[in-house]
Amino acid sequence: xxxxxxxxxxxxxxxxxxxxxxxxxxxxxxxxxxxxxxxxxxxxxxxxxxxxxxxxxxxxxxxxxxxxxxxxxxxxxxxxxxxxxxxxxxxxxxxxxxxxxxxxxxxx
Numbered sequence: 001x002x003x004x005x006x007x008x009x010x011x012x013x014x015x016x017x018x019x020x021x022x023x024x025x026x027x028x029x030x031x032x033x034x035x036x037x038x039x040x041x042x043x044x045x046x047x048x049x050x051x052x053x054x055x056x057x058x059x060x061x062x063x064x065x066x067x068x069x070x071x072x073x074x075x076x077x078x079x080x081x082x083x084x085x086x087x088x089x090x091x092x093x094x095x096x097x098x099x100x101x102x103x104x105x106x107x108x
Contacts, residue, residue: 037100043078057091
């Protein structure tokens with residue numbers, strides 16, 4: 001049975017696909033790949049400069065759910081030390097999205 005699994009695995013093309021990534025092949029690169037145009041430079045800089053106890057909100061209410069989801073994921077990645085809040089009035093920093101860029105809208 002093990003021999004059959006080894007033979008089947010050897011027959012699978014490993015050039016570029018999910019099996020190659022599972023096998024420890026090269027990844028997508030050092031930066032995440034988002035599903036929408038998104039330059040995370042502002043988030044990266046904020047993550048470095050804001051104190052750990054800071055709160056942030058991302059206001060993307062006029063954007064599609066896909067953009068909102070990507071912004072949420074990017075915020076969780078680059079602002080992992082800070083705390084997200086839903087209500088922008090409770091946030092130390094409010095971020096928005098314009099033409100593929102995350103921008104700072106307000107800071108308390």
